Amino acid sequence: MSLRLFDTAARELRDFVPLEPGRVGIYICGLTTQAPPHLGHVRFAVAFDVLRRWLTVGHGYDVTLVRNVTDIDDKILAKSAEGGEPWFALSYRNELETRDALDSLGILPPTYEPRATGHVPEMVELMETLVEKSHAYAAPDGSGDVYFDVQSWPAYGELTHQRLDDMAPAEDADPRGKRDPRDFALWKGSKPTEPPTASWPTPFGRGRPGWHLECSAMACRYLGETFDIHGGGVDLRFPHHENEQAQSRAAGWGFARYWLHNAWVTMGGEKMSKSLGNSLRVREVTREHRPLAVRYYLTAAHYRSTIEYHEGSLEEAEAAVERIEGFLRRALPDAGPLLATGEETLPEEFRESMDDDLGVSGALAVIHDTVRAGNTALDEDDDEVAAELARTVVAMTHVLGVNPLDPVWHGGSGEQDDTLAALDALVAAQIEARAAARAARDYP
CATH class of the missing domain: 3.40.50.620 (HUPs)
Known part of the structure; x- marks a missing residue:
């Protein structure tokens, strides 16, 4: 196609x-x-x-x-x-x-x-x-x-x-x-x-x-x-x-x-604009929500479809990002920041959606289906399959600019670096605890 x-x-x-x-x-x-x-x-x-x-x-x-x-x-x-x-x-x-x-x-x-x-x-x-x-x-x-x-x-x-x-x-x-x-x-x-x-x-x-x-x-x-x-x-x-x-x-x-x-971003059915007093300044929004979640929110709708902003919109985007990020960190615990290599094979369904006038909704559906399949593989201790699916997810999310492991989301200095280091330590501890529980067959 x-x-x-x-x-x-x-x-x-x-x-x-x-x-x-x-x-x-x-x-x-x-x-x-x-x-x-x-x-x-x-x-x-x-x-x-x-x-x-x-x-x-x-x-x-x-x-x-x-x-x-x-x-x-x-x-x-x-x-x-x-x-x-x-x-x-x-x-x-x-x-x-x-x-x-x-x-x-x-x-x-x-x-x-x-x-x-x-x-x-x-x-x-x-x-x-x-x-x-x-x-x-x-x-x-x-x-x-x-x-x-x-x-x-x-x-x-x-x-x-x-x-x-x-x-x-x-x-x-x-x-x-x-x-x-x-x-x-x-x-x-x-x-x-x-x-x-x-x-x-x-x-x-x-x-x-x-x-x-x-x-x-x-x-x-x-x-x-x-x-x-x-x-x-x-x-x-x-x-x-x-x-x-x-x-x-x-x-x-x-x-x-x-x-x-x-198309536009609207609030209450009206185009977001300064004159209507319904604007959400990017600098302020990204102080309250992760920029990655904001990017996901603006990406998820087809470019020719209007996005209607409402309370909770960005929380929904955050939840979707966390599902993807959680799987990638489970499947690739030692990867750190990671970009697509360009050698990954993109699923045919993903390619078909993108070739159809940039059908991002279909492309995101393929991403989330792959995440679910990868989590199932992890639950069945098939780490090799999960890692391969994770690399495919990295490649697909790179196309949409929403790869959670992209270094662009992990830059900065000072307090931000300290926060990321603390978060990485907590994630690593959770992964280690989960691995120990799995080894002990303590599934609950």
Whole structure:
């Protein structure tokens, strides 16, 4: 069975065939750094981390993953003005906390993590190309705004399957300079109320990038004019991804061949967000719950399914992790931190589930079935079979990023190391006591 992924543009499952044999290029929209990340923010990173791992481990692809940082936009400037902190300091502080949050959840670092502010020349070049091709225009009022002309691109709306006549006006800039209210901003002219550091010179006047322009420019810079997969949260399909695709293809690029979108984390049926006051900041959550359990919680649902957070959600994830971890420590008592070697054979049922649009629920079912079989083998004193099953569990959980023996969950220093040492001593004592009881046939 070949890998099949649900392509948002096609609205169906498609066999995945990379542009270049053996290599895959992925671009995912990262976080805007106006605030610290909460669980809803980081779900995209977990979802695409699983995809990346499966492409690498399950299919042997060499994956290049680009995850951008939007380090300047309207919200960042507004937060900066509210708090009196320079916008670039605010942005960088939140970028560092975001990176720490993703690291704490075992998410592999991207191949490249470009910032918008570091790629203004590429954006200006793309903008000039669109103007030359009559797909963009500078506002006639001399404001420095530059807009994409949606009427000039008949395919506009093809990603989200909308008709232009049914679309609402784009609310990303002053409509007075637009030919059509649905035209979107490529570039925003500088304003007297904004700091001088938040603008760059262009042939059209000083200003800063529009949200959509940056991603097209950076994707092309690191992956080429045509690449394999573009991903992000479902809320980015329109207008962000629609606009990315339109401006990129209008410039003559092939752009993304597959579009993948993950669903939200909700509370009380509403999207988790700062504005609703229902956010769970990653830094705070991981102080109360093991990061491994948080990662498991965000991984366990299919990436296109909404996760409804409720009291007890993370406790349920913790219990599932403990079942896996308990078996591994019983079956491999001397292993310590352990990674998959890459030589393990993954069960066919696991491979089939993962190849079916990353069916993690089916994959986790195989993991827990294997854990049960391994515990049965231990109870029957078949330690060799149990150890082999344990190594298979390590390999499968590695694919999902939830291997309890991965060193990523056992790093740190000082108090954390002391705690882990004490825990290891307690586990070792329990294992020794169990072995003695078994030898004495003291099964109760």
